[in-house]
Amino acid sequence: MRVLFAASEAMPLVKTGGLADVVGALPKALAKRGVDVTVVLPKYGEIPSAITDRAVTAAVMEVQLGWRRQYCGVQEVTVDGVRFLLIDNEFYFKRGYLYGYGDEAERFAFFSFAVLEMLDKLDLMPDIIHCHDWQTGLIPFLLRTRYANRPGYREIRTVFTIHNLQYQGVYSRELLQDLLATGDDSFTEDSLEFYGAGSCMKAGLRFADKLSTVSNTYAHEIQTEAYGEKLDGVIRQRANDLWGIINGIDTEVYDPMNDPHLVVPYRNSQAKKRQNKTALQQELGLPIDEKVPMIGIVSRLTAQKGFDLIGEALPALMKESLQLVILGSGDPGIEAMLRETLLRNRDKMALWFGFNEGLARRVYAASDMYLMPSRFEPCGLSQLIALRYRSVPIVRETGGLRDTVESYNEYTGEGNGFTFGPATVHDLLFTLKRALSFYGREEHWDKIVANGAKKDYGWESSARLYYKLYRELVS
Template sequence: MKVLFAASEAMPIIKTGGLADVVGALPKALSRKGVEVTVVLPKYGEIPEDILARAVKIAETEVQLGWRTQYCGIEEFWQDGIRYVLIDNEFYFKRGYLYGYGDEAERFAFFSFAVLEALDKLEEMPDIIHCHDWQTGLIPFLLRTKYKHRAGYTHIRTVFTIHNLQYQGVFSREVLQDLLATGDNSFTQDSLDFYGAGSCMKAGLLFADKLTTVSPTYAQEIQTEAFGEKLDGVIRQRSGDLRGILNGIDTDVYDPMKDPHLAAAYRNSLTKKRLNKIALQEELGLPLNGSVPMIGIVSRLTGQKGFDILAEALYSLMQENLQLVVLGAGDQAIEAMLHDTCMNNREKMAIWFGFNESLARRIYAASDIYLMPSRFEPCGLSQMIALRYRTVPVVRETGGLRDTVDSYNEYTGTGNGFSFVPATAHDLLFTVRRALSFYENDEAWRKIIANGAKKDYGWESSARQYQQLYREIVS
């Protein structure tokens, strides 16, 4: 079976968030099961030079984008046994950042057309195109409309995965009509129309053969008005074709025994884990104390991630015996709030604004508690990475957090972390304090960590479910 992944980012090629982790790891797990996977990405200028140097141009073509005729280079290279194909157009992709430009509609409409134009330049056509998030949502629509009669394309089926429904690729109707060279008939309620505009996410939801999202709970949540982002009706309409398949993590990449970024390698030894805490304290200028509980956060700094809840709790949190380490970037008001709190609590808090993969690994390894008070979380990978690094997660029960973190029950000895439901500072504080109280109980704390170590958060189970889904589609 041949599957082509179309995505806007993938580890270790280029990354801004969890999407890249999934698109980087899932193909390797599928490959181990005999699925032949090719990953297609834009050729960003930010891709590391050592990777770009290995890319070999195999073809070039032109993409008709409305009235524009644009160059499209097709390059390939191999990474970890997976073939990667890069779509080259410097005007669209050789920029300072991956996202955030005024012509996002044009950039990713070009990418969607280019993926389909590149297919007959590759050795063999795929059985399935697996599209990821709004940046590739137009591909199923184009395959069903513009390419439905092209020779060699009629057998291709599509899967569309929702990684985060909040980001939908909504653009004006006029812009999309121009780019897609399509008429009013494509902007009806049962097509691309989204309250008078056009939605790339909706295109994927309506025109793909099957839909998936990244956890069973999120698959249920997005069918409700509270989490459906105005697309819950469309998703309920397609509910029979929707699967919630929990993401995994690459357990080879996230392995504290082999992680080159850590001060001390470890597996289950809390003594060696504590060496990483002391090393991080020294690195960030915090008081050196191996016994003080450290809370870690590695996150985008947005309201979705619950930082408004944390802001209300932060003053009280700083009265506790703990250290808080935060790595992330995002909303300026949240950054300012964290900066001010840190300046007033230099002995208890350290922050690093930006993205730093090496530092992120050291925070996972050094922390005793990992905090995720998300208002919603489609899957969340950080809590699984934390468990892999024997760090106890404290989360709000939503989406994939609910599916992966079981609150500790001191009477039965079950549970791998702590959780709360109401999105309030009071409940966050209560739950963190509960976790801190068990941290002081060495026997209970070791039990919680041991419970977390028992569960496998790798990709094997999820890959098996995707493989079964692919089989259903092609049959």
Template sequence: MNVWFAASEAAPLVKTGGLADVVGALPKSLAKRGVDVTVVMPKYGQIPAGVTAATTGKGMFQVSLGWRSQYCGLEEVTVDGVRFLLIDNEYYFKRGSLYGYGDEAERFAFFSFAFMEALCREERLPDVVHCHDWQTGLIPFLMRTRYAYHPGFEQIRTVFTIHNLMYQGVFSRDLLQDLLSVGDDLFGEDGLEFYGAGSCMKAGLRYADKLTTVSPTYAGEIQTAEYGEQLDGVLRQRAGDLLGIVNGIDTDSYDPMNDVNVKVPYRNSLAKKRLNKTALQQELGLDEDGQVPLIGIVSRLVGQKGFDLIGEALPALMEERLQLVVLGSGEPRFESMLREACERHPGRIAVWFGFNEGLARRIYAASDMFLMPSRFEPCGLSQLISLRYRTVPIVRETGGLRDTVQPYNEYTGEGNGFSFGPASAHDLLHTVQRALSFYEDEDAWRRIVLNGSRKDCGWDASSKEYHQLYRELATG
């Protein structure tokens, strides 16, 4: 089985979020099942020099984007046993950050065409092309339109995975028609048209052979008006081709016994875990107290992640015996809220604005609880990392959070975390208070942590589902 991944980022080469973790870890798990995966992604300036120095040139060619003709270099490198093909064009990809530019449509249209041209030059064609999120949504479209008659392409099947439906790659119709050199016939209701504009996400949804998203619950949610981001009708039409497969994490990388960022390695010892808490308290200027419950948050500071609920509940939360540590960046209103909270509660709240991978892992290791009150969450990886680091998740029941966190039942002793349904500050506060009450019961808390340690957070089960999907597609 030969599969090509198309993605805008992948760990360990470059990462801004969970997409990179998935694209980095899933190929390694699939390889154990005999699947040969090639990851195709842009050659960003942020890729470590050690990686780019090890690449081998695979060719150079021109890519046409409407009236433009742009250089493209193709480079190959193997990292952690996975073959990467890097699309090289410094004008589009050697910039200060991965995303956030005014020419995003052109950048990722170029990437999509370059992917197809790289495919044209490959001696061994893949059985399946697996595309990830809107940045690659044009690839299934090109496969079935502009490149439909290329020899061998009729045998290639495509999978398109929705990692977050909110981000859709919507651009003006005129711009996309220019970049793709297509007429009005492909911009109808059954094509790329999206409320007068054009959508790269919709291109993937319409033209891929199969669709997946990153949890079973989210697969159902996005077929509703509440969560469907105006694409719920398209998703309902393709419900028979839509599968929810929950993400995993790289359990070799996220291992508190072997993580170099963790001060005191541990597995199931809460006493050793507590030493990491006091070390983090020292590092961030919190009051040093190994017994006080520490709640961690590693997140983008945006409304989707429920920071408005946290803001409403914060005054009451700070009346409880707890400490709070937050790592992330995002909307100015939430950053200001957290700055003010730090000033009001010195020694009890610590915030690091930005992202720091090492600090994130130390927060997972040090925290007793991990808070994720997301308004929606396609899958979420933080709750899985938390469980791996023996940290008890507190989540809202949505998407992958609902699929992976089982609320604790004090009567049966089952459950690996705490959860609430309504997106309200009241329910968030009540659930945190409930978790705090069980934290004071050492036997109950140890039971909850032990339950969490039994959760399989890895990719084995999920990669089995992807493998089965690929085989079904490849055999018709």
């Protein structure tokens, strides 16, 4: 079975979020099941030269984009055993950042056309094109309309995975009609039309053969008005084609026993984990005390991640015996709030604005607890990494957090973390204080950590479900 992954980012080439982790790790897990996976990405200027210098030109062509004819190169490189194809056009992709430009619609429409055009040029006709998020949502639409009568294309099946429904690629009808060279018939309720504009996300939802999203709970949530981002009706219509498959993590990359960023490697030893805590305390200028509970956060600093709740909870939380370490960047108002809190609590709090991969690993390794009070979370990888590093997650019951973290029951001894439902400061503080109360009771804490260590959070079970989905499509 040949599968082509089309995505806007993938590890280890380029990353802004969890999408890159998924697109980087899942092909390797599928390969173990005999699936031949190739990944196609834009050739961004941010991809390390150590990778691009090894890439060889596989094809050169022109791509018709509305009235424009644009140069397109396709370069091939193998990284960690995975074949990558890079769509090369410096005007569109050799920029300072991956996203955030005024011509996003044109950039990713070009990418979508280029992916389909290269299939002929490379004699690469996959059984399935697996598209990821709105940047590739036009591919199923184009395959079923523009390319429907080309030899070899009709047999290709498509899967469209929603990683985060909030980001939809919504652009004016006039702009998309210009880029796609399409008429009014493509902007109906059953096609691209979205409240007078056009939606690339909706294109994927409408035209892909199968849909998936990154947790079972999120698959149900996005069929409701509260989480559906105005697309819940479309998703309910496709409910029978929607699969909820939880993400995994690359357990070779995230391995505290072999992590070069850590001071002391460990697996299940709490004593060695505490050595990483004292090392991080020294690194960040916190009082050195291996007994004080440390709560870690590595996150975008946004309301979606629950930082409005954290801000309201901080005055009460800072009265507890604990240390809070936060790594991330985002909303300027949230950053200002955290700075202000830090000024009054330098003995209990450390901040690092921006992203530092090594420091992030050390936060996972040092923290006793890991906080994720997200208002919504399609899957979440951080809680899985935390469990891998034996940090106990404290999460809100939403999306993938609900599917992967079970609240501790002191009577049965079951549960690998602490959870709360309503998105209120009261529930957040109650759950945090409950977790802190068990931290001082060694027999309970050891049990919680051991429960978290039992489950494999790698890609094996997820790859099995994707393989089942692919087989269903191909058959």
